[in-house]
Amino acid sequence: MRIGTKRKFGLAHLLFKGISQEALGKIGIAIIILFGVMALVSPFVINIDPDVYDPLIGVDPLIFSSQGPTLTHPLGTDHLGRDVLSQLLKGSQIAFLVGITVGLMATLIGTAIGLISGYFRGATDSLLMRITDIILSIPSLPLLIMILCVFEHRGIWVIVMVLGLTGWPITARVIRSQTLSLRERPFVQSARVSGASDWRIILIHIAPNVLPLTFLYMTIGVTYAILTEAGLGFLGFSDPTISSWGMMLQWCFSTGHTFKALYWMIPPGLSISLLALSFYLVGYSLEREINPRLREP
Amino acid sequence: MSDVIVKTTNLTKNFPAKKGIFRRSNGCIYAVHDVNLEIPEGKIFGLVGESGSGKTTIGNLLVRLIEPTCGRIQLNGQDILDLKKSEEIHFRRKVQMIFQDPYESLNPRLTVYETVAEPLIIQEKRSMHGNEKELLYALESAGLTPPQDFLYRYPHELSGGQRQRVAIARALIIRPKFVVADEPVSMLDVSIRVSVLNLMLELKDNFGLTYLFITHDLSIARYMCDWLIVMYQGKIVESGNTEEVIQHPLHPYTRALISAVPIPDPMVKRRRVELSEAMEDTSKPPLRCRFYPKCETRSPICEREYPEFNDKGHAHFVACHGV
Ligand SMILES: Nc1ncnc2c1ncn2[C@@H]1O[C@H](COP(=O)(O)OP(=O)(O)OP(=O)(O)O)[C@@H](O)[C@H]1O
Numbered sequence: 001m002r003i004g005t006k007r008k009f010g011l012a013h014l015l016f017k018g019i020s021q022e023a024l025g026k027i028g029i030a031i032i033i034l035f036g037v038m039a040l041v042s043p044f045v046i047n048i049d050p051d052v053y054d055p056l057i058g059v060d061p062l063i064f065s066s067q068g069p070t071l072t073h074p075l076g077t078d079h080l081g082r083d084v085l086s087q088l089l090k091g092s093q094i095a096f097l098v099g100i101t102v103g104l105m106a107t108l109i110g111t112a113i114g115l116i117s118g119y120f121r122g123a124t125d126s127l128l129m130r131i132t133d134i135i136l137s138i139p140s141l142p143l144l145i146m147i148l149c150v151f152e153h154r155g156i157w158v159i160v161m162v163l164g165l166t167g168w169p170i171t172a173r174v175i176r177s178q179t180l181s182l183r184e185r186p187f188v189q190s191a192r193v194s195g196a197s198d199w200r201i202i203l204i205h206i207a208p209n210v211l212p213l214t215f216l217y218m219t220i221g222v223t224y225a226i227l228t229e230a231g232l233g234f235l236g237f238s239d240p241t242i243s244s245w246g247m248m249l250q251w252c253f254s255t256g257h258t259f260k261a262l263y264w265m266i267p268p269g270l271s272i273s274l275l276a277l278s279f280y281l282v283g284y285s286l287e288r289e290i291n292p293r294l295r296e297p
Numbered sequence: 298m299s300d301v302i303v304k305t306t307n308l309t310k311n312f313p314a315k316k317g318i319f320r321r322s323n324g325c326i327y328a329v330h331d332v333n334l335e336i337p338e339g340k341i342f343g344l345v346g347e348s349g350s351g352k353t354t355i356g357n358l359l360v361r362l363i364e365p366t367c368g369r370i371q372l373n374g375q376d377i378l379d380l381k382k383s384e385e386i387h388f389r390r391k392v393q394m395i396f397q398d399p400y401e402s403l404n405p406r407l408t409v410y411e412t413v414a415e416p417l418i419i420q421e422k423r424s425m426h427g428n429e430k431e432l433l434y435a436l437e438s439a440g441l442t443p444p445q446d447f448l449y450r451y452p453h454e455l456s457g458g459q460r461q462r463v464a465i466a467r468a469l470i471i472r473p474k475f476v477v478a479d480e481p482v483s484m485l486d487v488s489i490r491v492s493v494l495n496l497m498l499e500l501k502d503n504f505g506l507t508y509l510f511i512t513h514d515l516s517i518a519r520y521m522c523d524w525l526i527v528m529y530q531g532k533i534v535e536s537g538n539t540e541e542v543i544q545h546p547l548h549p550y551t552r553a554l555i556s557a558v559p560i561p562d563p564m565v566k567r568r569r570v571e572l573s574e575a576m577e578d579t580s581k582p583p584l585r586c587r588f589y590p591k592c593e594t595r596s597p598i599c600e601r602e603y604p605e606f607n608d609k610g611h612a613h614f615v616a617c618h619g620v
């Protein structure tokens with residue numbers, strides 16, 4: 001007898017199939033891997049000499065203003081003599097941290113709310129969807145800035161929490177509509193006839209069927225988080241004690257180096273666009289495989 | 298007649314008819330109206346009628362997928378509509394359903410093992426593992442041989458007939474007493490219909506089942522059923538022994554239905570009674586005979602009151618003023 005399940009229809013298989021079928025998906029994955037390696041390399045670069053290469057407090061004792069690329073500083077230094085490459089690598093870590101955490105949080109909350117709303121319908125649904133509407137209808141950047149101004153110390157975790165707690169409405173809506181149609185499907189009725197409880201139906205019969213869609217919206221959530229954090233950083237509302245890409249741009253801009261020190265401005269700007277784009281590309285290439293509306297002819 | 302396993306009294310289900318962009322409820326659809334059934338234990342009880350006559354609605358009511366607007370349902374003499382939570386699980390054990398579309402009734406993300414074991418896990422609070430013995434037996438009984446080849450497959454790796462057999466194995470694994478089969482072969486390829494029907498007949502004897510067999514195909518009904526009920530727009534118009542109803546249909550609707558079935562014996566000529574095309578508005582309160590607008594033998598009384606359900610001998614009942 002064959003033991004062990006053959007998960008031919010599992011999520012991993014689906015994701016792999018979706019990504020490998022589209023050239024754009026492969027490009028996306030390649031970019032993500034590139035930035036992943038950069039994030040992993042960051043601590044080693046800092047450890048070469050923390051006094052010089054720490055992205056925040058490491059200052060090259062020989063340099064007193066922003067300087068272009070040299071052998072010791074391949075991407076040059078900022079106005080205080082801090083290494084731009086080291087900041088960029090650290091920024092990659094931050095981008096993943098913010099992107100993945102916010103993406104996970106927002107999709108988890110959105111999926112849970114969508115499942116509950118769509119499955120139980122009625123008053124629960126109305127209440128949850130009105131909350132969703134409210135969050136959706138307020139322009140997000142002003143809202144975020146308003147919330148962030150409440151906090152005196154805007155640590156990166158405050159930003160992550162605020163983004164995660166406000167980034168779920170679209171996912172919630174999509175998952176809700178999926179759930180509304182799944183709950184009427186005969187396999188759900190069959191579970192009900194066998195005496196399955198509501199939670200069993202949600203967790204075993206509906207959730208696995210919305211999971212690929214959830215994953216798709218997570219890639220969009222990650223893109224949103226990376227771009228928004230960078231935007232907040234550039235506007236000066238992000239955590240000033242961390243060299244995120246947005247903060248790097250802000251330092252470059254506020255010290256008047258914007259177009260004078262391209263070696264300083266381009267790397268973080270390009271990184272933001274590329275990493276955000278890569279998650280978007282992955283989502284895009286997954287969509288055909290995952291989105292039920294695109295799959296049905 | 299043997300013991301009655303399922304009995305309904307004045308069973309009625311109205312669906313709100315929502316129209317217009319604001320989906321305001323105006324009136325309702327009388328999907329099932331005042332239905333009294335007595336299903337004898339150990340028999341196959343057929344439910345026939347055209348599309349939209351309320352067959353599925355009755356099936357769903359009997360397995361409590363939906364709640365009736367009014368009326369009572371009894372299983373073995375016990376009222377099933379006001380069960381406590383703890384009693385409901387026992388009811389769920391006795392009654393199962395086989396759905397029409399095997400492509401829709403199996404969760405695409407569960408293996409055959411997970412699908413078939415689910416009722417066992419729910420009913421007997423078992424864990425997911427260690428149910429192989431029961432599963433192999435159920436799959437084998439459902440004609441999936443060798444059963445171990447099917448345990449870890451996904452529905453998309455099965456043919457339609459195999460899927461329906463998995464659905465049957467799932468329904469039977471907790472040894473129900475009463476099974477509602479809602480057009481179980483209508484979505485299957487014609488070539489495998491008979492084998493699935495024969496399987497159901499075989500399982501009925503082996504497991505001591507009673508079926509409510511819903512179909513719109515009279516030849517299948519004749520092949521399968523001991524008793525037949527003919528429905529028209531939510532009402533029972535005729536009921537009786539299958540052969541009796543098919544050989545001597547009394548209600549004009551039944552006669553029209555039977556003459557629409559392809560005749561297996563070319564020597565027998567039957568007059569086709571045409572059902573006129575005009576669709577009746579089901580959402581009007583039912584006062585007159587539902588078949589009145591299309592009936593060939595109507596008389597003025599048919600418009601004023603709904604005919605009583607009368608015994609015409611040999612346990613053959615019909616609701617028609619003209620008979
Ligand atoms: N959930 C629902 N909401 C509103 N109306 C419904 C609902 N379910 C069924 N109906 C209506 O009730 C009537 C009976 O439907 P039902 O599905 O029981 O018919 P049926 O005899 O099973 O038909 P078919 O042979 O097509 O399966 C139809 O007019 C249908 O439109």
Ligand SMILES: [Mg+2]
Pocket residue numbers: 352353354479
């Ligand atoms: Mg039906």
